[in-house]
Amino acid sequence: MEKTIDESLQGSTLSLDGTNGNTRKLYIESYGCQMNFSDSEIVASILSKEGFDTTQQLNEADLVLVNTCSIREKAELTVRKRLEKFNAIKKDRPHLKVGVLGCMAERLKHKFLEEEKIVDMVVGPDAYKDLPNLIQEIDEGRNAVNVILSKEETYGDVAPVRLNTNGITAFVSITRGCDNMCTFCVVPFTRGRERSRDPQSIIQEVNDLWEKGFKEITLLGQNVDSYLWYGGGLKKDFDKASEMERATAVNFSKLLEKVALAQPKMRIRFSTSNPQDMTLDVIHTMAKYENICNYIHLPVQSGSDRILKAMNRLHTRAEYFELIDNIKRIIPDCAISQDMIAGFPTETEEDHQDTLSLMEYVKYEYGFMFAYSERPGTLAERKLEDDVPDDIKKRRLTEIIDLQRQHSFERIQANLGKVQEVLIEGSSKRSDDHWMGRNSQNTVAVFPKEHYQVGDFVLVEMQDCTSATLLGKAVGYSKNQG
Numbered sequence: 001m002e003k004t005i006d007e008s009l010q011g012s013t014l015s016l017d018g019t020n021g022n023t024r025k026l027y028i029e030s031y032g033c034q035m036n037f038s039d040s041e042i043v044a045s046i047l048s049k050e051g052f053d054t055t056q057q058l059n060e061a062d063l064v065l066v067n068t069c070s071i072r073e074k075a076e077l078t079v080r081k082r083l084e085k086f087n088a089i090k091k092d093r094p095h096l097k098v099g100v101l102g103c104m105a106e107r108l109k110h111k112f113l114e115e116e117k118i119v120d121m122v123v124g125p126d127a128y129k130d131l132p133n134l135i136q137e138i139d140e141g142r143n144a145v146n147v148i149l150s151k152e153e154t155y156g157d158v159a160p161v162r163l164n165t166n167g168i169t170a171f172v173s174i175t176r177g178c179d180n181m182c183t184f185c186v187v188p189f190t191r192g193r194e195r196s197r198d199p200q201s202i203i204q205e206v207n208d209l210w211e212k213g214f215k216e217i218t219l220l221g222q223n224v225d226s227y228l229w230y231g232g233g234l235k236k237d238f239d240k241a242s243e244m245e246r247a248t249a250v251n252f253s254k255l256l257e258k259v260a261l262a263q264p265k266m267r268i269r270f271s272t273s274n275p276q277d278m279t280l281d282v283i284h285t286m287a288k289y290e291n292i293c294n295y296i297h298l299p300v301q302s303g304s305d306r307i308l309k310a311m312n313r314l315h316t317r318a319e320y321f322e323l324i325d326n327i328k329r330i331i332p333d334c335a336i337s338q339d340m341i342a343g344f345p346t347e348t349e350e351d352h353q354d355t356l357s358l359m360e361y362v363k364y365e366y367g368f369m370f371a372y373s374e375r376p377g378t379l380a381e382r383k384l385e386d387d388v389p390d391d392i393k394k395r396r397l398t399e400i401i402d403l404q405r406q407h408s409f410e411r412i413q414a415n416l417g418k419v420q421e422v423l424i425e426g427s428s429k430r431s432d433d434h435w436m437g438r439n440s441q442n443t444v445a446v447f448p449k450e451h452y453q454v455g456d457f458v459l460v461e462m463q464d465c466t467s468a469t470l471l472g473k474a475v476g477y478s479k480n481q482g
Contacts, residue, residue, distance in 0.1 A: 023051055025053060025062050026054050026063050027054070027060070028040055031066070031067065034218070035220060039067060047135075050131070061096060065098075067101040069102065084118060099123060099134075101128070103187070107377055121137075122144075124147035125190065125191050125192075149177075166426045169215070169425060170217050175194060177192040177222065178194055179193060183312045186377050193235075194223070194236070196227045198232070199254075199258060202255065207262060209266075215423055215457070218268075218269040219270040222272065223272065224271065225278045251281075252282055256289075256292065264289075268292045272297050278298070280330075283327055287330050291480070293442065294334040294441055295442040296327065297337045298323075298324075300358065302340070303354040306346075312379070317354070324336065333441065334441070336362060341369075341370055343392060345372070345384035347372075347388055356399065364404065365412075366468070367400075369404065418461075422445045422460045423457055424436070424457075430446075437460075445469070446469055447460050460475070461475050
């Protein structure tokens with residue numbers, strides 16, 4: 001669950017400029033978190049070398065791939081419906097092949113391939129480099145599957161193509177897998193153990209993005225704070241590292257500094273953080289470099305120590321408060337967002353009130369809030385009864401959402417009257433006469449276009465707001481412009 005899921009992006013198709021000589025078309029849809037969208041870019045890069053250009057027109061496709069998510073039941077139901085649709089299209093286009101990528105692949109491979117026969121190919125998140133071989137198999141009329149999890153694969157040597165984006169912001173993956181065995185989460189079983197990418201390949205990718213005109217990057221991982229490079233290998237094996245490997249190891253704080261120094265005018269964000277792994281040196285590094293944005297997504301999931309223990313969250317309520325206090329002391333204007341689960345097994349009304357009181361203490365800028373749904377393959381599914389009635393889950397979730405809306409409005413109003421740097425990402429959805437961008441705290445700001453352009457760093461005086469958007473007027477370029 002340590003992942004932010006942007007509902008507006010669910011089911012997005014990837015479309016890129018064509019490559020000379022490519023004769024086949026790839027249609028790829030992505031669901032779930034930012035990691036999945038980043039993985040789709042890697043897949044498109046690998047397949048472009050195999051003769052595939054991407055398309056957003058399903059009727060042009062020779063190969064359809066769905067990059068899946070197992071975090072929430074809704075995503076699985078959506079993917080299943082899409083696969084049934086694609087399978088129906090094959091009746092009119094028999095050469096069309098359909099494949100499933102990502103987190104659902106390992107768990108549902110037999111169901112999709114053998115029982116329901118709605119796909120030709122199933123590929124796990126560590127097997128994308130095997131795609132050329134798997135496609136050859138399905139071209140020759142055989143089903144193909146590779147869901148083996150790797151201890152080494154980070155795709156650090158694959159230069160991802162970029163989603164059909166604004167050309168201004170991009171994701172850079174720095175870790176794969178997760179070692180945190182939260183009982184509600186399937187990620188450790190679908191993406192394997194934690195391993196980090198070579199820092200030099202990360203810096204190279206960041207530099208390449210700057211050369212291509214990108215102005216902001218988000219360092220991405222299931223848990224970025226546990227990044228640890230000591231020459232390769234799993235994080236859990238660090239205790240076996242040599243003295244030299246230990247001495248030259250790069251943790252997340254050091255990586256963040258390297259990236260900030262490599263491109264001083266590029267904005268840097270990161271996601272997602274885990275409270276148990278976020279250390280003071282990361283917060284101090286954020287404070288030291290102006291180009292690191294003052295925003296942290298810091299999932300807590302519950303305000304109750306008893307529920308946190310049942311979730312196998314390796315932090316307490318008090319430890320979380322201490323971390324929040326340190327962030328606000330070192331970076332007073334840092335924005336913080338949350339993930340919260342309502343109705344986890346055995347949750348009582350007292351536990352729920354603990355969550356609300358935690359929210360009152362932190363007053364998050366915004367959050368990602370869900371009612372608990374049992375996910376197959378998780379420890380909670382195996383060991384805990386889903387015993388909170390649906391109507392109580394929904395009521396508690398509504399109370400959490402209502403409180404968050406109140407806090408979000410309070411937080412956004414605190415920006416009024418201030419002049420803040422905004423990176424222009426594109427036109428406002430509501431008006432072609434206005435630009436849309438975000439400030440350092442990740443809040444969306446809208447202001448009249450005037451003579452400014454996409455990609456400009458502009459100083460904006462914040463004059464008004466809605467519950468989620470700042471409204472202002474540009475007063476000039478920031479010092480990062482040019």
